[in-house]
Amino acid sequence: MRIWLFPTMVLTLLSALMATMYLGYVVDPEKNLHDFPIALVDQDVGDTLGSPPQWRDIGGEITAALREGVPADKIDLRVLGIAEAERQLRGGELYGxxxxxxxxxKRLGNLGMGSVLPGEMERPTITVRTNPRTGAFASAIVTRFSDRALTEVNARIGEQLLATVRTALGPDHALPGAAEVTLRNPVEVIVTEFHPLPDGSGAGLSAFFYALVLLLAGTVGAMIVHTMVDGALGFVPTEYGPWSPHVPPARISRFRTLLLKWGVLIVAAHCVAxxxxxxxxxxxxxxxxxxPLFLYSAFAMIAVGVTGLSVLAALGSAGLLVNLIVFVILGLPSSAGSIPIEATPRYFGVLAAFEPLHQVYTAVRAILYFDANLGSGLASGFWMTLLGLAVGLALGAVSTSIYDRVGLTRNRPATRQHRDL
Incomplete structure (x- = not known):
């Protein structure tokens, strides 16, 4: 009964975990939105409006209304100067x-005057800058949010402006239809990209897939090196179709075997990079x-591969399942490579704090899109990768040394008992 029950249970639980992670990741980003950073820059210097003339700062009024109306638990609306906003955009700290x-x-006042007096007028403008280097989905969220918020702002300002113009004209003067339409929607919203990505960047996805290849190369590489080195040392049979040659086990400790595997992986990582x-x-x-891309790529694969080999050395075949869960199942949805962490359930943010793929992605993104700027994620990605490597080295060295010390070597022939199934 164990032959079919245990594998079925493991596969069911693993599939349930994958469904929870992946479907929870993509089902409703708008509902899961939290702490999404967007800057609000008010450059308006104000002007006199109305009759009698009265000093107004409409930009400041819009800023106050947005700060009050935007849900603080969903949007991290940062009121900044233009220089600081551009610095944070360049560093990937802002999505827009x-x-x-x-x-x-001034333009708003001129527009009201222009509805009843001849002359050329320009509509007041609000510019929405998206940050394509933080991902296409993040830019889409910025665009949708600004469209909703500024549509409401436009309507409110339009009503006020229309009422002011009608009061100035008096009840005996009708406002032309074209002028009324303009006054109802006085604000021109311009959507632009800040520092657009060059062609060939996959709309901001090239960094994610490059990082994914690095993680998979490290994870799969650990399995390949583990299996092939064990086969060469005689610890497991190497199968070629119906043939299964099995060389005599080598007299080598678990710790030295692991050192050999680490060495093979380090060489392979540089070739793959x-x-x-x-x-x-x-x-x-x-x-x-x-x-920097070559050096970090090799470093990331070494960190992932060394840790994967250490898990296999410590847990044996069960390490394959652990590596799959840690590096792939939990890693992909918490990477922020396609959907920002701020648009996923909050527990993905907890995973992103230590999951390898998120660290690798932020570092690769910084190298590819932000000129290898340390403050744009490269420094944090590097140090977290180094920490992961240290954990992997410690796990492998300690576990194999303990096994060797208590006599759990791999070169003793196992007693085989055959039974009919």
């Missing part, structure tokens, strides 16, 4: 910015910082 022009109030860089150039993917 809403910028009220410096002559907003070089191959990935060549492929990226062949596919015309923009790589402005090839040396």
């Amino acid at each position: 910015a809403i910028i009220i022009s410096g002559d907003f109030t 070089a191959a990935l860089l060549v492929i990226a150039y062949a596919l015309e993917m923009p790589v402005a910082q090839p040396l």
Whole structure:
């Protein structure tokens, strides 16, 4: 009964975990939105409006209304100066910015005057800057949020402006239809990209898939090195179709076996990092910082592979399942590679604090999109990768040393008992 019951239970539980993680990741990003950082920049200097003339700062009024109306638990609306907003956009700290022009109030007053007097008028503008280097989905959220918020702002300002103009005209003067339509929607909203991505960046997904390849190369590489080295040392049979040659087990300790596997993986990681860089150039993917990308790629694969090998050395075959859960099942949805962490359930943020793929993604994104700027995620990604490598080295060294010390070597022939099934 164990032959079919246990595998069925493991597969069911593993599939349930995958469904919980992946479906919870994508089902309702709008509902899961929290602490989503957007800057609000008010450059309006104000002007005199109305009759009698009265000083107004419409940009400041819009800022106050947005700060009060925007749900603080969903949107982290940061009121910043233009220089600080651009600095945070360049560093990937913001997903977008809403910028009220410096002559907003003046243009609004001129627009009201222009509805009854001849002459050319310009509508007041609010510019929405998305940050495509933080991902296409993040830019889409910024656009949707600003569209909703500024549509309401436009309608409110339009009603006030229309009432002011009608009061100035008096009850005996009708407002032309075209002028009324303009006054009802006085604000021009301009959506632009801040520092657009070059062609070949996959709309901001190239960094995610590059990081995913690095993680899979480290995880799968650990399994390949573990199996092939064990086969070469005679600890497991190496099967070729119906043939299963099995060489005599080598006299080597568990710790030295693990050191050998680590060495093979380190060499392979550098070869893979070089191959990935060549492929990226062949596919015309923009790589402005090839040396940092090569060095970090090799480092990330070594950290993931060394930890994966250590888990296999400590747990045996069960380590395959642990590696799958830690590096892939939990790693993909918490990576922030396609959907921002701020648009996923909050427990993904907890996972992202230590999950390897998120650390690798933020570092690779910083190298590819933010000129290898340490403050844009490269420094944190590097140190977390180093911490993961240290944990992997400690786990492997301690576990195999203990097994060797208590005499749990791998070169003793096992007693075989055959039974009919």
